[in-house]
Amino acid sequence: MYARQVFLTVQNPDTFIFSNLIKSFSKCGYPHDAILLYQKMKTLGLEQSNFTFTSVIKACADLSALKLGRLVHSHAIISGFSSDLYVQSSLVSFYAKSGDLVVSREVFDTMPDRSIVAWNAMISGYEQNGFSKEAIDVFLEMRELGVQPDSTTFVSVLSACSHLGALNLGTWVQEYVIGNGFDVNVILGTSLINMFSKCGNVGRAREIFNGMRELNVITWTAMISGYGMHGYGNQAIELFYQMKAQGPKPNDVTFVAVLSACAHAGLVDEGRKAFDAMKKIYGFVPRREHHVCMVDLLGRAGFLDEAFQYIQSASGKPAPAIWTALLGSCKMHKNFDLGVKVAEHLLAEEPENPAHYVLLSNIYASAGRMDRVEMVREIMIKKGLKKQIGYSSVEIDHATYTFFMGDKSYPETTAIYQYLDELMRKLKNAGYVPEPEPVMFALEDEEGEFALRYHSEKLAIAFGLMNSSDGTTVRIFKNLRMCTDCHSAIKFISVVTDREIIVRDKHRFHHFKQGVCSCRDYW
């Protein structure tokens, strides 16, 4: 690095030069060098400035070096810079990036003056640690205090909307951005694309994509990924070809998006082609994500043996995620023998993951081996493992309503259940037959249907239908995957109510319209 060489020639470097160099290292992705230089500065007995601290704290943030950062924080206090606006902002960001949100918030709360950067650091801090709701709460607090957001604020807020499926807030952000004459730069534009895709409106995402004056590899990848998660494999591939012809060079993440799009749409040949091109033409070494996609691509399409061979031929020990992908395919194709074999690998690797037991149990049940179902259940009880609790949510106006299975916590409970019972009657008249998913805890038939009827997504849909006008689309967000019965029931619901219903489950979107799902039952 040029700066380093220049530095070495300088006699008696002072605080200004040190700070500048630390900043350069920190900015250019050499956090270790920045920290070494800071330590050198201390041994030389040079004074630090607020410029020194912001840069070195940023370097600690980049490394998530919590202990070291705490030490630097204490130096800043001793040197009297702990109430400096810039230093405090960098500390808010540092603690959040190192996973200590409590201290991050403490620093934020004690700031007498908060710049927009400090607000943004707090919002993105929550968001990047998975606290999307809290991120939005801080944003709302900021609005209440009359602080003007900038484009960085919106990027984090949009990211939170994507995670929560909060389409209404996301749409408000877009309107605000346009209405207030914000420049939609490439980062903000990409965030909008991502938000609309992940909130179920991929068409709107494409409109933004088309309207952007600058598109980089991340923008293209976000759009391809958007098509993929909606099951629009052909559009994803088409865009990928367009990217190759006139866009930036794809990166390895682009290939994850392409392969996943192919897997979800059953485009096996296209997927194989892309995977070969990735290795041979673009020179990327496949990572775990690519392997998972390939196993998923082959497995979903029914090439289970080939998928198994693929895993065995790959170098090194396969990651649990790769076995999980194959196990999912075994369940989908009801391949009992292979499923058990795969589950053995998986349970040896991750004996405490309840999802694996549930999947294995379902495979046993679909093969009619209820004795084995019982055995798996006993293991789970012995190990104290519990199924992850499923929930579904629906946005009505600007509020989000979340439902659990058999949820009776709402004041409208009686009406919701009456509406749902009536709906189920109509469904049955239209030809719907409940198909109990082989569930973990063997239930009697009637009980089984009872439980199915009140799955969280059905409650959320009922509530959504009751509280929206005819002809509008109902959007549901579910934290787990749908069961086959709900999938079938929602197809019928789209017919008898003449509504479009969009469900985002753990992995992808399902668009139900006139009795058909966009996934073509390939999921």
Added chain:
DNA sequence: TTAGGGTTAG
């Protein structure tokens, strides 16, 4: 000279 932002599998 300082602090804050976008894409990825199951």
